[in-house]
Amino acid sequence: MTKARHFIFLGMGTLGDIFPFLSLAVEMQRRGQEVTILLAPVHASHAEKAGVSYKVFGTQADYDAALRHPDMWEIRKGMGIVLESSKSVHTELPGYIASLSAEQDCVLVVHPLGLPAADIARSFRPDIPVVAAYLAPSNLRTVHNPLVMGDLFIPQWLPVWMRRLLWTYADKNFIDPVAVPIINQARQARNLSTISSLAPHMYAVPDLSISFFPDWFAPVQPDWPAPLAMGEFQLYDSNLVTDLSTELEEFLAAGPAPLVFTPGSGNIQASHYFLCAQQAVQKLGLRAIFLTSHREQITTALPDNILWQSYLPLRSILPRASALIHHGGIGTTAEALRAGTPQLVTPLAFDQFDNAARVKKLGTGDFIRMSRLTGSKLTRSLQQLLASEVIKTSCAQVSNKFKKTGYADSLCDSIEALQSKQKG
Template identity: 30%
Template sequence: MARVVLVTIGSLGDLHPFIAIGRALIAQGHRVLLAVPEDGVAKVRAAGLDAAPILPGYADICARLGMSPEEAAGRVLGDTNFVVDQILIPSLRSSTAALDELSADADVIAGSVFALASEIVAEKRSLPLASVVLQPMTLFSAWQPPVAPRFEIMRHRPRTAIGRGWNRTFYALARIALRRRHARQIDDVRAAHGLPPSQGAPMLDHGPVTAAFICCWSQALGKLPPDAPRHAILTGFPFFDSESGADDELAVEIQTFLDDGPPPLVFTLGSFAVASAGRFYDEAAALSRALGRRAVLLTGQPGPPRRDGDCLIMNYAPHSAVFPRASAIVHHGGIGTTGQALRAGRPQIVVPHFGDQFDNAARLKGGDVGATIHRDRFKVGQATNIVSHILTDPAIADAARRAATIIAREDGAAEAARHIAGLALTSPRAIR
């Protein structure tokens, strides 16, 4: 029996895969603790797992920054440095101290790329670390560089060594910039735990305690690039999407709506981009009516479900139950939503807002599973033809079904759990 500490921060797209992996580890007979932000603790415990906070919740972070949740979301969407500068680095000292205490009897730590405390604590305690990679772009490959803002100058289909060399030069410059920006703060925390200065750049480099890279997406979204780390393993998506954390029943209102007519369009911006939705849902409703289609709008806003003509408007519904009943899914491109839409075998339209969402959109488009629309162009007049094409193109429907077939053969949570638990055999406790 391994004693595993799982570490993640961020939105539900980050939390849900770790809950899925944690449940799989327990099913395989291991002990699990999830170290998460304060506002994820209740959900983790409702899912049957032990949890402890290592970061304050989103509301507390907003209060520290003197911003409303909407203002903070707007800054995250508009400034790629904001999360690292204003959230991750300022909380690193306290989160590392909390994680260190939680890891006193651990055999292995598995943390997300952005959980910077994971590597510090694993190195201090001589524990093997599994880097859980949720987004393909965060492998930062020279063969498959991110398709996202700030990466535009990279060669995105490098056919020669010159193109790949250009991409490696870009990463080298990024490493220098990250070191200059954050090395002092990170090294101060490392020194407080008796560790020497780091030689790498945060998020781009990984120290010797990183024993595996658990890549948690499906082959349907893309295979590992040739320059993936030697210990990289592609597992498939770890799926979990309960609203409360427990095994919820589908709300009567949405079950009735789905049964009442033809498959609707489903619109969602996930759990974070929804805080800066703008007119997305107004345009979604108008677009559905212009196409003569029913629609489900998952708005992330509290309140009971309500009908507005052929639109059902509600806070949230489990994607695993709703997406297979959709005619198409229009979403922000977060990795969790992307995986659920691929699993459902339905055409997709991605309206990316920030981060990896642009890269995920490009991968879906490249796989002929759907299309992408710029956030500013998601308006009835500009989006109608694209949505109509997605709904009627048989090639897209076939590609979506093939992707679902691939995912049906995978068990990402169980596969990730097996590899993480296997690392416990290399821990000092196991060796002793």
Template identity: 30%
Template sequence: MRVFVLALGSGGDFYPLLASAIGLAARGHTVTVLAGDWHEPSVRAAGLDFHPVLSSEEFARIGPMAQSLATPGGTWVAFFQHGVMPTVAPVYDYVAARVEPGNTLLVAPVQGIGLRLIEERFGVPLVTLLLQPRVHDWDQTNDEATRRFDAMYGPLINRHRRRYGLPPLGRSFKGWMVDTARMVGLFPAWFLSPQVDLPNQGRLSDFVLFDPAPAQATPPQLDAFLARHDAPLVFTYGTANRAVAEFFAAAAQACGELGRAAVFLTPHRHLLPDPLPPHVLQLDYVPLAALLPYSECLIHHGGIGTCAQALRAGIAQVIVPGAFDQYSNAVRVEALGVGKALAPHLLNAASLAGVLRGALDDPAVAARCRAVAARFAPGDGVEQCCEAILELAGRMPERR
């Protein structure tokens, strides 16, 4: 089949979709990845066709807008404004010129609006990949937040629908985006709490994790650092988050208080304390799969992919959530007994050091980390995801 995979968002959103695209290509399908232009090198390196549907300049506007809105829901508004809506026409126009009914498969995250319009217009199957277990949020169509969301974006979608010869929506825009019958959740059932997160009639896979080739694993300066410092702490606050100064300032002070070495993963070196202590190494990026097995704890923002990497590595984690699903992921990590959470408004060196002591000094946390890591098997997530995609596409249930 000809497969079009839409991969929106930052690294945590993009890489599971890329891993799924690679898995589908390995099964003999012709795959094109539609994504932001900054992801082209990763897609080309995987040997896949690529088409840009969003510029890095547009995506960069999300951060300032989210900060100006200064509400939890503001991050979603900013993401849709600058990370989703600008992709609708480029995605639709590119795929519409290449669609082959009966031989085309569409794969997208929940917010893959351009491909959802293609599905409706041409009758080709679209399988939705749910990156985070938050289905119940999308199923709520009568709350005030949903009404505001519909009022903001419903008219914009209807303009696209009119352009593409489709009737106006007769239902909630937020509800229209989600087809739970053809949905694959990229997380295992044991990660879910409460069970209302389970997709209705959809499928679940193990976590879908993308690991670069071993040759790309660790730079020389990291190897030298690990030779001097055993089991460092690892701090990261997401690939797209530029509001990191407070996080890393607290991290540097907390590591000094605890007497621990640390690796800071962020491309925003200018936002870090200057100079950094000698027991702290800053790197723009290192694959977590290459670093975490040699570390003792991961301190991060709570993105689902970052959580999963720590779970697989069998190390403790401390989450300082900031937006989207990160708060619920922090709750799940604490419920599993594999880490601790720290509210962002409580973040400072003393509070971070205290939470770290609780995660590092509790033998029950270490035991739970080992038990959870034992549930992972190499490659299972991608294989299960691809099987579910092809099964659901072949079943072709009617849209509700």
């Protein structure tokens, strides 16, 4: 019998970023492989629910401090906060790999921001293949269309040389000043050569890249890394209970399908968002569910037509919702596409603007920048969204593109096909 290989998954970010890695980990474990997922302390319970072996990386204090930082959701500063809060991965991942038996074949499947740490680990374990797992299309750089940089939607007529210059400017002014010193400090501690820029270094590390999104959502671009295995949306939720609470069932039964509002699991700075949501819901005379684990973001007393819920599996509630109003995280976006639920995206930062643009291009919804959000603007946008028969038709058509099962199958096949490199 062939000895099981050890597949190590490094998940980074909020819960929506962790679920795709858990999806692959669960499938690999089902196939009889040894699996370990590395994640932040706050997500450990989800690995436990999934029955997957895990190791905690980083501290809860660092995770919380990043979410509380006033610049976390600032378009041009947020990435620096993320890089600073997760800098321990550059020592912890190599340290973990060093603790493993050199005789067992291992494969690393990592979040893109974990690639520099994987490269350090491979400096003393060169036999380990590295897989880069890209959660959203904007994680993969391109000078082709569509090109979205933060909240900037680059017009198609802009020459390629100018597009490259924009990336150079972004690296020089926003990414490299934070990322390069952190990475080089970890590399110098192991007597490795330093790097000059994050992006070229990241793209040179993996033996295989995979996407957690399908090609109908984002076709492969000529300048994306190769080899690249395109996957499906990893629609995973560790909460296997699909039954809704009595309170929620009674609310749903008491009137028309509600709107569902969520600013994302990691956003603890969404008071303005919920205030605008309440104003719009009241103005339109509709019903709504406010979804956040941070109750303090919502006014103390809610009217009878609005229900607060700490957590709900989106797969359970979206088929019974009239629309989803959300931040534009890739996992939330995908769940709405699967359910055929019209969506209004309120992007803040990171991949959210690009995801919002793709939702609009698919005809399944629209978006309004969070920085411009007011109760009146949200009211008008919701009126247009809910009245659009074109959007409802497009939602139904896109929903039919989803597989019913086996979201992780093809990606796991591609990862299993990787051969360990020659030791020594």
